[in-house]
Structures are given as C-alpha cells and as structure tokens.
Amino acid sequence: MKLLTRNRLRFSRPGESSPMCGRRDGYNNFFVGWFCLSLESDEVAEIGFRLRRDAWGKGYASEAALALVNWGFETADVAKVIACTMATNSGSRRVMEKIGMKYVRTIPFEAAHFPGTEQGEVWYELTRSEWGRT
Numbered sequence: 001m002k003l004l005t006r007n008r009l010r011f012s013r014p015g016e017s018s019p020m021c022g023r024r025d026g027y028n029n030f031f032v033g034w035f036c037l038s039l040e041s042d043e044v045a046e047i048g049f050r051l052r053r054d055a056w057g058k059g060y061a062s063e064a065a066l067a068l069v070n071w072g073f074e075t076a077d078v079a080k081v082i083a084c085t086m087a088t089n090s091g092s093r094r095v096m097e098k099i100g101m102k103y104v105r106t107i108p109f110e111a112a113h114f115p116g117t118e119q120g121e122v123w124y125e126l127t128r129s130e131w132g133r134t
C-alpha cells in the first residue's frame with residue numbers, strides 16, 4: 001500500500017494531524033485516518049495516529065507509522081521518536097511495538113477520566129541508534 005509518499009511527509013504543525021488516504025483494499029483514495037509527527041524539541045518528535053473504525057486491522061497504522069518514523073530519522077534527522085497511549089489500548093501499543101518502539105514508562109493519565117484511565121498512560125520511544133535494528 002502507498003499510504004504516503006516521501007515528498008508528502010513533513011512535521012505536523014502544533015495541534016494538527018494529517019489526514020491519510022489509503023490506496024488498496026477498497027480504500028482507493030478514501031480517507032483512512034489521521035497521523036502526525038510533531039516536533040517536541042530540536043531532536044525529539046512525537047508520533048500519533050487514529051484510524052476510522054472500518055480501516056482497523058489491515059496493517060494501515062503500522063505501515064504509515066513506520067513510514068513517518070523512517071522519514072523522521074532519515075530525512076528530518078531527529079534523534080528520538082516518542083509515542084504515548086492509554087495503558088489499556090492494546091492495539092495502539094502493538095502498533096508501537098511492531099514499528100520497533102520500546103516501552104519506557106507508565107505515568108498517571110491527566111486528561112478526563114473514563115474506564116481504563118486509572119491504569120495510566122504508557123510511553124514508548126525509539127532512538128536513532130535502535131532504529132533499523134528491528
């Protein structure tokens with residue numbers, strides 16, 4: 001699938017997520033979800049993703065997230081990519097692991113409380129030196 005082409009990739013502006021369109025499995029140019037890679041500092045970028053429900057389970061999140069991570073290291077020259085999700089979000093955690101990110105910590109969830117937030121928010125990261133070893 002070509003969710004992304006290199007020349008379309010760029011850092012997200014503050015508060016922005018880029019809409020993403022798929023090009024296979026019936027998603028030919030249809031909206032699949034949002035992805036973002038935001039600069040947190042000169043050397044650290046945070047990745048995020050959210051897909052429409054009928055696009056789940058087709059590998060789209062892993063493929064697009066990996067493309068963004070690769071772009072971050074290869075082209076944008078960041079030193080580290082980080083990501084976070086609710087501890088209970090097994091699908092999102094699996095995507096992070098599939099693209100080579102490592103769990104680093106759990107912290108209290110500070111936004112609105114709803115079922116699962118009591119288990120906190122998990123942080124993952126991938127450093128430049130770890131990237132490519134997976």
Ligand SMILES: CC(C)(COP(=O)(O)OP(=O)(O)OC[C@H]1O[C@@H](n2cnc3c(N)ncnc32)[C@H](O)[C@@H]1OP(=O)(O)O)[C@@H](O)C(=O)NCCC(=O)NCCS
Pocket residue numbers: 033048049050051052055056057058059060061062063084085086089090091092094095
């Ligand atoms: C989380 C999300 C982005 C995953 O997107 P996706 O395109 O389905 O992800 P992929 O198909 O690339 O991979 C999902 C992986 O998680 C696994 N998975 C999904 N749900 C799971 C669950 N409840 N428990 C364990 N593993 C799960 C899948 O089996 C797959 O792993 P595998 O390839 O080893 O089988 C999508 O479900 C989503 O947008 N959810 C709602 C919003 C959200 O949670 N966003 C992330 C906030 S940080």
